[in-house]
Amino acid sequence: MNDLIYLDHHATTPCDRRVAAVVQRMLLEDYGNASSQHRFGQSAADAVHSAAETIAQALAAQATELVFTSGATESNSLALLGVCQHPRQKRRKIVTAVTEHPAVLDPIRRLEADGFVVERIAPYPQSDPNVGQVDEEAILNAIDDQTAVVSVMLANNEIGTIQPLRRVAEKCHQVGALLHCDATQAVGRIPVSVVDLDVDLLSASAHKFYGPKGVGLLYIRQTGRRVRIRPQIEGGGQQRGLRSGTLNVPGIVGMGEALKWAVEEMDTATLRIAGLRQRLWDRLKSGIPELVLNGPSIADANTSISPTDSVLRRLHGNLNVMFPRVEGEALMTTVPTVACSSGSACSSVDPAPSHVLMAIGCNESQARSSLRFGIGRPTTEQQTDEAADRLLDAFHRLRQMV
Ligand SMILES: Cc1ncc(COP(=O)(O)O)c(C=O)c1O
Incomplete structure (x- = not known):
């Protein structure tokens, strides 16, 4: 493992x-x-x-x-x-x-x-x-x-x-x-x-x-x-x-x-997790400039340090991104060592594109090109960097094949 x-x-x-x-x-x-x-x-x-x-x-x-x-x-x-x-x-x-x-x-x-x-x-x-x-x-x-x-x-x-x-x-x-x-x-x-x-x-x-x-x-x-x-x-x-x-x-x-x-560790965990989410996004985005963020801005969570801040629009550890012209499932299969999700894991028995992404206006192919990442308390900087690098490498290889 x-x-x-x-x-x-x-x-x-x-x-x-x-x-x-x-x-x-x-x-x-x-x-x-x-x-x-x-x-x-x-x-x-x-x-x-x-x-x-x-x-x-x-x-x-x-x-x-x-x-x-x-x-x-x-x-x-x-x-x-x-x-x-x-x-x-x-x-x-x-x-x-x-x-x-x-x-x-x-x-x-x-x-x-x-x-x-x-x-x-x-x-x-x-x-x-x-x-x-x-x-x-x-x-x-x-x-x-x-x-x-x-x-x-x-x-x-x-x-x-x-x-x-x-x-x-x-x-x-x-x-x-x-x-x-x-x-x-x-x-x-x-x-x-x-x-x-x-x-x-x-x-x-x-x-x-x-x-x-x-x-x-x-x-x-x-x-x-x-x-x-x-x-x-x-x-x-x-x-x-x-x-x-x-x-x-x-x-x-x-x-x-x-x-x-x-509850006791929420403030420190939240701050750290928001920083790692930003780090993952920045690294992916620098390798794929056309990468699209699905859902609310992540900037609020980074500037509003306190999770009690009412401007908070998105969970600190959540990142959902659309990889242009590459299927999320294909990326996940190419990088089996990075565990993420192409939709809701609880509905993964259903191969339909994410109903949430479709509801915010993605078309079917955009929804299928998206991956959800959930950063948590045990996640480290080294892991986010390594995950981003593996995903970037797989993305560019898949894009060459398209
Ligand atoms: C928003 C939401 N509701 C309900 C559930 C189902 O929870 P459980 O696994 O405890 O049945 C999940 C699980 O992913 C969830 O994310």
Whole structure:
């Protein structure tokens, strides 16, 4: 694995060693079932409770507002199917964005087949400074008193766009609609507060912030507006009946540990990652002057050092570029030692060009010529330089063949 360079931190991140140590301890020593009454069970329950407190604090939520799941795919399904299929749900409309992840789009498609009316709002195009963000006026106009739920992601997994949600939340609350936010790419990378965002439901997943795979959460607001959810998994009645099944204690405790470190080290990590992203871009661009940046400018992230700065339009580690007249897939095959992605890894079973790139105005061949890079905490300067050089070399060889 020595010459392999991992630049795909939107697909997943390696588990932090400090987190892995805690997970291992829970697997080997503190292995009780958190539902059991004996000392083993109580110790596991205490560990879950303490992880829930840590996670809640990081998100400005209450521990009782968290439901632990197997990841963001399940959290999104629980939020969307749970709200819309609740027996007392009378509203029949859903508003979402074209650029959402399949884990949001697919359950919504199912609800549409069951009779829900769905409005999918397009993003601003590549020519607009707000490229990738959902057209705010269009979404505000779509939300009405028939809307059951609005689902908009906080940070896009392909082009890293950060979506302002304040006005959307305000409009939802005016008309009594619920706001769900898929914050999977944002949690652990930029500050996320359910209070500031004013969302009713929020999904996250531990493996995106250096935690273990197979564990995530759904935040369900408990104060103010009533959020009614129909459980999607029934059985032992765990988690107040909202998500039955033995708690994944090592996963939940690992997620708490991972989020603790992600928040604690966010400022320094973000600065370093933004610098590496700029370095990768500069080196690629100097070798290929016609290279095109897909999505929002990267300049903001470099000048606005603080991730809390409201001008931030793009995740610091995200770079999505179009290589003129060379297919992304061909580049990836030519340089198998650089791990990046030609679209969303989660939808890579689907060979269709990226729906996000198409939505911001790329044509099919431009979308197919694009690659997504995700720089993460372990990435080094040497790795970004080396990755750029390998890609440049492969690009020029492929171009000669065209
Ligand atoms: C925005 C977004 N939502 C949902 C998911 C699915 O997350 P999980 O792998 O935890 O099911 C992903 C994974 O890439 C994602 O990027």
